[in-house]
Amino acid sequence: MSKKVAITGMGIISSIGNNVEENYHALVNGKTGISSIENFETVHKDVIKVGEIKLTNQQLAQQLRIGTDNDFSRTAMLGAIAAKQAVENAGIQNMNDCRSGLISATSVGGMDMTEKYYYEYFENEACRKYITSHDAGDSSHKIAEHIGLKGFVTTVSTACSSAANAIMLGARMIQSGQLDRVVVGGTDALAKFTINGFKTLMILSDSYNKPFDNNRKGLNLGEAAAFLVLESDAIVQKENRKVLAYVSGFGNANDAFHQTASSENGEGAFLAMQKALKTANLKPSDIDYINAHGTATPNNDLSEGRAILRIFEANVPEFSSTKAFTGHTLAAAAAIEAVYSVLALQHNVIFPNLNFETPMVEFDLIPQTTLKEKTMHHVLSNSFGFGGNCSTVIFSKN
Amino acid sequence: MKTCYINGVGCISTQNTFETEFLSEVAINETENVLFANQPSYKEFIPPAAIRRMAKGVKMGIAASTKALKEANMEMPDAIITGTGMGCVEDSEKFLQAILDNNEEFLTPTSFIQSTHNTVGGQIALGLQCKGYNFTYVNGAVSFETALLDAKMQVENEEANTVLVGGIDETSKHTLDLFKLAHLIKKEEDKPYSVLQSNTKGIVFSEGASFFVLENQKKESSYASIQAVSMISALEMDEVQNYIEAFLTSNNLKASDIDAVVLGNNGDVEFDGYYAISNTIFQETPQVYYKHLSGEYNTASSFGFWVASNIIKNQELPEAVMMNALQKESYKTVLLYNQYRGKDHSLIVLKKC
Numbered sequence: 001m002s003k004k005v006a007i008t009g010m011g012i013i014s015s016i017g018n019n020v021e022e023n024y025h026a027l028v029n030g031k032t033g034i035s036s037i038e039n040f041e042t043v044h045k046d047v048i049k050v051g052e053i054k055l056t057n058q059q060l061a062q063q064l065r066i067g068t069d070n071d072f073s074r075t076a077m078l079g080a081i082a083a084k085q086a087v088e089n090a091g092i093q094n095m096n097d098c099r100s101g102l103i104s105a106t107s108v109g110g111m112d113m114t115e116k117y118y119y120e121y122f123e124n125e126a127c128r129k130y131i132t133s134h135d136a137g138d139s140s141h142k143i144a145e146h147i148g149l150k151g152f153v154t155t156v157s158t159a160c161s162s163a164a165n166a167i168m169l170g171a172r173m174i175q176s177g178q179l180d181r182v183v184v185g186g187t188d189a190l191a192k193f194t195i196n197g198f199k200t201l202m203i204l205s206d207s208y209n210k211p212f213d214n215n216r217k218g219l220n221l222g223e224a225a226a227f228l229v230l231e232s233d234a235i236v237q238k239e240n241r242k243v244l245a246y247v248s249g250f251g252n253a254n255d256a257f258h259q260t261a262s263s264e265n266g267e268g269a270f271l272a273m274q275k276a277l278k279t280a281n282l283k284p285s286d287i288d289y290i291n292a293h294g295t296a297t298p299n300n301d302l303s304e305g306r307a308i309l310r311i312f313e314a315n316v317p318e319f320s321s322t323k324a325f326t327g328h329t330l331a332a333a334a335a336i337e338a339v340y341s342v343l344a345l346q347h348n349v350i351f352p353n354l355n356f357e358t359p360m361v362e363f364d365l366i367p368q369t370t371l372k373e374k375t376m377h378h379v380l381s382n383s384f385g386f387g388g389n390c391s392t393v394i395f396s397k398n
Numbered sequence: 399m400k401t402c403y404i405n406g407v408g409c410i411s412t413q414n415t416f417e418t419e420f421l422s423e424v425a426i427n428e429t430e431n432v433l434f435a436n437q438p439s440y441k442e443f444i445p446p447a448a449i450r451r452m453a454k455g456v457k458m459g460i461a462a463s464t465k466a467l468k469e470a471n472m473e474m475p476d477a478i479i480t481g482t483g484m485g486c487v488e489d490s491e492k493f494l495q496a497i498l499d500n501n502e503e504f505l506t507p508t509s510f511i512q513s514t515h516n517t518v519g520g521q522i523a524l525g526l527q528c529k530g531y532n533f534t535y536v537n538g539a540v541s542f543e544t545a546l547l548d549a550k551m552q553v554e555n556e557e558a559n560t561v562l563v564g565g566i567d568e569t570s571k572h573t574l575d576l577f578k579l580a581h582l583i584k585k586e587e588d589k590p591y592s593v594l595q596s597n598t599k600g601i602v603f604s605e606g607a608s609f610f611v612l613e614n615q616k617k618e619s620s621y622a623s624i625q626a627v628s629m630i631s632a633l634e635m636d637e638v639q640n641y642i643e644a645f646l647t648s649n650n651l652k653a654s655d656i657d658a659v660v661l662g663n664n665g666d667v668e669f670d671g672y673y674a675i676s677n678t679i680f681q682e683t684p685q686v687y688y689k690h691l692s693g694e695y696n697t698a699s700s701f702g703f704w705v706a707s708n709i710i711k712n713q714e715l716p717e718a719v720m721m722n723a724l725q726k727e728s729y730k731t732v733l734l735y736n737q738y739r740g741k742d743h744s745l746i747v748l749k750k751c
Contacts, residue, residue: 043501044502102631107514111494115497115498118495118572119498121576121579122575122579128579131576131577131580132580132582134484135536135538136485136515137483137536137537137538137540137541137696137742140537141631141632144631150630150631152630152631154629155535155536156533156534156536157485157514157534158516158519158533159515159516165533169533172551172555176551193494193497193510196493196502196505196510197493197513200505201510252531252532253529253530254520254529254531255529256527257524258524259520259521260507271529387516387523387534388520388524388532389516389520389532
């Protein structure tokens with residue numbers, strides 16, 4: 001089928017680190033980023049835990065050198081930081097020296113500012129600059145400008161599978177020869193809107209999230225941004241790039257079951273994984289590690305577990321959810337987990353599924369709970385979102 | 399590579415466009431700076447019990463997509479791809495207001511769920527039980543074009559045989575108030591508002607949903623085929639001509655090959671200069687405008703796409719959308735160009751099939 005696409009750069013900022021090195025260090029040392037919320041006030045602050053980036057908006061703005069009178073939402077700032085890292089990591093000097101693009105993903109967009117100033121806008125003229133920062137596309141434009149890109153810019157917003165879908169579109173545009181280079185990923189900041197949204201759905205845990213554990217109570221929300229640089233074979237050769245890994249397969253399917261809950265037998269997840277394996281021209285037995293969606297909600301882990309068993313049957317490879325480290329970073333989740341999948345391939349190491357104690361009674365699935373060295377060639381990453389949106393991306397070493 | 403045909407359409411707009419013959423009923427409104435969609439009766443598309451709670455954008459999307467599927471004689475598309483600039487803002491506002499007014503207590507999930515941008519695409523899939531590829535793009539004025547580009551890729555590269563694609567945006571009170579504060583919308587005192595020869599800033603804001611069924615085979619119901627879709631994030635006004643000429647060249651076309659050009663003029667004196675190509679390379683070309691009918695919103699270009707599709711199918715350029723007095727014998731190749739506030743530029747070429 002389609003040829004695999006080279007990944008030549010990555011950038012990330014999450015609650016476990018402000019760059020790739022720091023994130024890797026935390027993963028191999030089992031250092032979680034889950035804590036109590038500090039950056040803003042919410043009545044729920046004592047009954048939730050979050051994967052918060054311990055930097056204020058002022059500090060982010062300083063890092064970006066955008067001055068104090070900027071109109072960046074927190075989502076845009078996180079995204080700009082991660083995208084810049086990725087572009088520098090790939091060694092790109094001029095984003096416009098070939099047909100380039102940015103495909104970002106977000107669900108929060110500028111809501112972090114909108115919820116702050118919603119009523120104040122009418123009294124205070126100074127904050128009105130954030131009105132046009134609300135929509136999803138605005139953060140992508142800001143990120144594009146920050147990395148000096150004038151080209152194909154767009155944004156995916158399919159809830160928690162968003163960044164996987166951004167990676168998918170990017171890979172397809174390289175494969176079909178429409179772009180030579182594309183920066184793909186996602187960004188979402190913490191906001192009262194999402195905290196309260198998930199609270200009303202009763203899927204937030206008041207403690208540290210326990211993916212695939214029988215006593216799991218729900219997810220911890222997180223914030224993060226991560227981007228990969230995908231480049232065509234021609235650019236890789238011309239610029240003599242070091243390829244970090246490849247996007248070798250992907251699939252998106254719809255569960256068509258319920259707006260927020262996943263079907264019992266994980267049909268959408270099953271179809272997504274099946275499609276990804278097919279496009280990668282791989283068998284289930286070729287997968288060395290699954291970085292699961294594993295949000296630690298009663299519903300997801302059961303549904304995903306069932307789908308994994310349907311695909312891998314008696315031979316489920318090692319799997320873990322890294323959300324016990326970072327929390328569920330919504331539209332950024334698949335992007336940070338893409339970075340983790342590439343790190344796993346580069347270092348031949350499987351990251352642990354923290355907080356696991358008791359296997360789920362419904363089936364026989366035990367995640368990898370300790371750091372494990374394993375020579376690996378193919379990693380499968382799952383991300384499932386509201387609206388039944390199920391996505392799988394496969395990363396390969398060569 | 400397969401050809402991508404438009405085989406079914408469904409359009410809900412401020413005009414009565416849902417069940418009427420193309421532009422048979424046109425009402426120009428020059429005194430209101432916000433225009434609301436002419437919504438159909440949803441009873442035949444959605445169970446009555448669900449209608450009450452369903453977001454406006456979702457209802458419009460379901461109705462428009464059902465119409466498009468019916469025209470294309472299709473029950474289940476292989477993929478559903480939507481574009482929306484702001485998503486379901488009414489529900490976003492409802493939920494946010496409840497959070498702020500009740501200090502984060504006594505909240506219910508319905509509005510939160512419907513505020514996720516992919517809820518329209520998700521609910522269409524749910525209604526059809528469609529388990530295929532389902533994406534939603536949210537990037538200002540290229541939200542619809544990205545959906546179209548993706549859909550076209552799916553069909554051409556045989557990733558899908560049939561794709562349902564649409565653009566949806568809804569208005570909502572608080573957001574409209576904020577847009578007025580930010581000077582995006584025409585001032586009250588500047589009326590009457592006209593899209594052409596305007597000397598005032600801002601736009602007439604609106605809402606709507608336009609859906610299309612794209613297939614890899616030509617049918618009785620075919621409107622046109624999509625030859626090319628291109629987007630660029632930002633341009634200066636003096637870069638537009640080069641952008642368009644380079645695009646045409648890469649598609650083996652010259653400006654003189656274009657039988658009609660459909661432009662996204664929206665009456666904003668600050669930005670309509672982007673359409674100056676109507677006085678240069680397309681001076682001799684029949685020109686079409688549509689935002690005086692549809693109003694402006696992030697996915698209004700999907701209304702323009704609907705207009706262009708109909709022009710090619712009927713081989714006729716209705717007076718209601720004529721921007722200059724030129725007409726042609728036949729409309730084989732139509733170019734669409736749109737942008738918003740200097741960003742999110744898009745070009746589409748449609749061909750007679």
